Amino acid sequence: MIRVEPECYPCFLNQVLLACREGGAPREVTEELLRETGRVVSELSGSEVPARVATGLHRLIKERTGNEDPFRQVKERALSGFRSLRETVRRRVFQSGDPLREALFLAGAGNMFDHGIVSREDAERFFEEVSSTSLGRFDVEKVRDSIERAWRVGLLLDNAGEAPFDAVLAEVLRAMGKEVWLGVKGAPVIDDLTLEDAGRVGLTEEFEVISNGSDGVGTLLEEVSPDFAGKFRESDLIISKGQANFETLYGDVERTCFLFVVKCPVIERATGYGYGKILLLGEESCAREGESLTSGGYRGGNP
Amino acid sequence: MIRVEPECYPCFLNQVLLACREGGAPREVTEELLRETGRVVSELSGSEVPARVATGLHRLIKERTGNEDPFRQVKERALSGFRSLRETVRRRVFQSGDPLREALFLAGAGNMFDHGIVSREDAERFFEEVSSTSLGRFDVEKVRDSIERAWRVGLLLDNAGEAPFDAVLAEVLRAMGKEVWLGVKGAPVIDDLTLEDAGRVGLTEEFEVISNGSDGVGTLLEEVSPDFAGKFRESDLIISKGQANFETLYGDVERTCFLFVVKCPVIERATGYGYGKILLLGEESCAREGESLTSGGYRGGNP
Numbered sequence: 001m002i003r004v005e006p007e008c009y010p011c012f013l014n015q016v017l018l019a020c021r022e023g024g025a026p027r028e029v030t031e032e033l034l035r036e037t038g039r040v041v042s043e044l045s046g047s048e049v050p051a052r053v054a055t056g057l058h059r060l061i062k063e064r065t066g067n068e069d070p071f072r073q074v075k076e077r078a079l080s081g082f083r084s085l086r087e088t089v090r091r092r093v094f095q096s097g098d099p100l101r102e103a104l105f106l107a108g109a110g111n112m113f114d115h116g117i118v119s120r121e122d123a124e125r126f127f128e129e130v131s132s133t134s135l136g137r138f139d140v141e142k143v144r145d146s147i148e149r150a151w152r153v154g155l156l157l158d159n160a161g162e163a164p165f166d167a168v169l170a171e172v173l174r175a176m177g178k179e180v181w182l183g184v185k186g187a188p189v190i191d192d193l194t195l196e197d198a199g200r201v202g203l204t205e206e207f208e209v210i211s212n213g214s215d216g217v218g219t220l221l222e223e224v225s226p227d228f229a230g231k232f233r234e235s236d237l238i239i240s241k242g243q244a245n246f247e248t249l250y251g252d253v254e255r256t257c258f259l260f261v262v263k264c265p266v267i268e269r270a271t272g273y274g275y276g277k278i279l280l281l282g283e284e285s286c287a288r289e290g291e292s293l294t295s296g297g298y299r300g301g302n303p
Numbered sequence: 304m305i306r307v308e309p310e311c312y313p314c315f316l317n318q319v320l321l322a323c324r325e326g327g328a329p330r331e332v333t334e335e336l337l338r339e340t341g342r343v344v345s346e347l348s349g350s351e352v353p354a355r356v357a358t359g360l361h362r363l364i365k366e367r368t369g370n371e372d373p374f375r376q377v378k379e380r381a382l383s384g385f386r387s388l389r390e391t392v393r394r395r396v397f398q399s400g401d402p403l404r405e406a407l408f409l410a411g412a413g414n415m416f417d418h419g420i421v422s423r424e425d426a427e428r429f430f431e432e433v434s435s436t437s438l439g440r441f442d443v444e445k446v447r448d449s450i451e452r453a454w455r456v457g458l459l460l461d462n463a464g465e466a467p468f469d470a471v472l473a474e475v476l477r478a479m480g481k482e483v484w485l486g487v488k489g490a491p492v493i494d495d496l497t498l499e500d501a502g503r504v505g506l507t508e509e510f511e512v513i514s515n516g517s518d519g520v521g522t523l524l525e526e527v528s529p530d531f532a533g534k535f536r537e538s539d540l541i542i543s544k545g546q547a548n549f550e551t552l553y554g555d556v557e558r559t560c561f562l563f564v565v566k567c568p569v570i571e572r573a574t575g576y577g578y579g580k581i582l583l584l585g586e587e588s589c590a591r592e593g594e595s596l597t598s599g600g601y602r603g604g605n606p
Contacts, residue, residue, distance in 0.1 A: 006323070006333045006334055006337060007320065009316050009320065010313045010316035010317040010320055013344070017310065017312065020309070031312075035344065036345070037312075038312065038340075038341045038343070038345030038346075038347075039342075041316070041338065041340075042339070042341030042345060043338070044334075044338060046334060298330050298333075
């Protein structure tokens with residue numbers, strides 16, 4: 001797992017500010033929550049996992065604002081564009097010479113958009129702009145081997161905006177003869193896909209979709225439902241989408257590969273790849289607890 | 304004066320992180336200071352002035368790190384490039400058809416660079432990139448009138464990187480027959496110019512340079528030396544550089560115009576101009592305490 005570093009401190013307050021703004025919280029409630037977050041960070045130590053701290057803050061926001069889904073509007077936009085974007089992605093993937101590679105590449109790139117790609121125009125711009133120059137480490141051959149050896153594959157979904165990409169990746173996996181299941185959140189958290197959201201866009205009819213039973217940021221294995229935990233354990237391979245899943249699972253699980261875009265300095269240092277890079281880490285990169293991809297870690301002084 | 308708004312909360316932690324990094328503070332000290340800042344923001348109310356809160360934080364950083372000048376390296380770079388940049392600016396200003404306008408424009412644009420423009424290449428890029436599209440409200444004719452009516456003019460300097468621009472503006476004011484003095488900080492704070500810095504680049508030989516006697520962010524009138532306060536009061540016009548001086552003086556002083564680049568959402572709302580815009584506000588825009596340039600203020604909900 002990834003541990004709290006100095007850059008996380010201001011980031012926690014930024015996350016609260018963003019959630020309050022997206023959820024339409026009044027100014028006084030926003031300020032009360034920011035003060036409360038000040039108290040939370042004043043008691044932090046370096047041993048916490050950032051996604052766990054964020055989980056606590058998002059729960060506090062829901063409680064204090066009485067709004068169980070502050071990012072609802074963002075998700076609504078993403079869900080309304082789901083089918084047409086998925087169709088575009090599907091065409092590109094199945095017309096390419098290497099559908100698995102293309103699906104992994106686009107699903108990784110889709111993780112850039114936390115807040116959902118919606119309009120046809122946005123999607124077109126996305127496909128124009130995304131290119132292989134965005135690639136960091138991309139263990140596609142390792143992952144291809146892992147998939148070929150696997151029978152049951154779990155794909156842990158992340159935010160609603162990238163779900164159309166993930167759905168196409170799941171189709172490719174199924175076309176390769178795999179038994180595929182999709183992992184979603186147990187309740188709204190940021191703009192992540194829930195079982196209800198998955199149902200609304202028809203994913204539950206096509207695939208086995210399993211709620212992790214938790215409203216935590218990322219995947220907090222100590223909090224997930226027995227159903228999800230069993231599925232996770234019994235799978236031959238897990239493909240984990242997004243930075244928060246990387247933060248919470250990396251180093252603690254086997255048979256898992258990670259696909260995400262680097263979005264903060266802590267993960268830049270942990271992975272050795274800069275902001276905006278798409279990473280696909282093959283399963284053996286996370287064999288041992290506490291192992292770091294690089295020598296990483298915050299260093300004082302000038303860069 | 305400008306009051307704390309929700310966006311200030313994460314910003315305070317970011318400022319501490321930046322100062323610790325620039326000053327080379329070890330990780331443990333950085334984390335201790337961030338936790339302490341958490342305690343400070345947990346007790347904030349909306350009536351504080353952001354620059355005053357920041358002042359307290361910068362003092363705390365100096366005390367805990369034992370480093371009286373965390374931005375020393377940044378300032379050294381700025382000071383080492385001072386003379387050649389000033390020469391470039393001087394040529395552009397005195398070769399232009401309207402030296403006062405050009406000097407105000409470039410001194411305003413120079414405020415973009417908190418961390419100093421150093422190399423010849425950076426300066427060239429700056430002059431290529433800065434253009435009138437960066438202008439927000441620019442009350443140049445009002446300010447020209449104010450200057451023409453004034454005899455004694457004080458120019459409150461800001462960071463060391465923009466001081467070469469300010470020096471040229473001071474030259475233009477003197478060429479217009481004004482008695483010009485320059486206001487600097489009483490001790491290091493962020494990368495602002497001090498009396499010692501002004502001496503090192505020869506400004507004290509050319510101009511009357513007055514220390515404000517304070518290491519506060521911006522200009523905290525309740526903290527300045529009697530010498531500075533007298534000079535401020537007896538001047539016919541003050542030209543105040545930088546956002547922090549605007550934050551601390553706006554609405555509370557007369558015969559003052561403000562020249563700065565908008566650098567945060569709180570000032571965006573207070574002024575009605577977006578990030579990166581260069582503003583020159585004539586003296587009558589700040590006649591009354593509490594008056595806002597626009598209807599401003601934080602609003603919850605989606606933008």
